[in-house]
Amino acid sequence: MSGVNAGRMALIDSALRSALEPVSLTIEDESHLHAGHAGAKTGMGHFHVVVVAEAFEGLRMLQRHRLIYDAVGNLMNTDIHALRIDAKASSELQIST
Secondary structure, three states: OOHHHHHHHHHHHHHHHHHHOOOEEEEEEOHHHHOOOHHHHHOOEEEEEEEEOHHHOOOOHHHHHHHHHHHHOOHHHHOEEEEEEEEEOHHHOOOOO
16 A cells, blocks of 8 residues: 555544544545546545444435545545445444354
């Protein structure tokens, strides 16, 4: 991962934690999977986020995605070319014993 994308991941992390207070948050840089893709020429990154948050309780997937896009806001214009999202409510997690 490049230093630029590490910085972008930190910005994404901060934005999502601040807005959603997730129980769990994972951010992966997938930019290398899109080398040669027309969108990759912009220099912006491709990221995958896995967010588990109480804020998603009772919301449909589209509403969850909107919350995430609202949280990252202008980063979608400056740092993020593509964002793959997995958003789950805490109650949807499987608990193994």
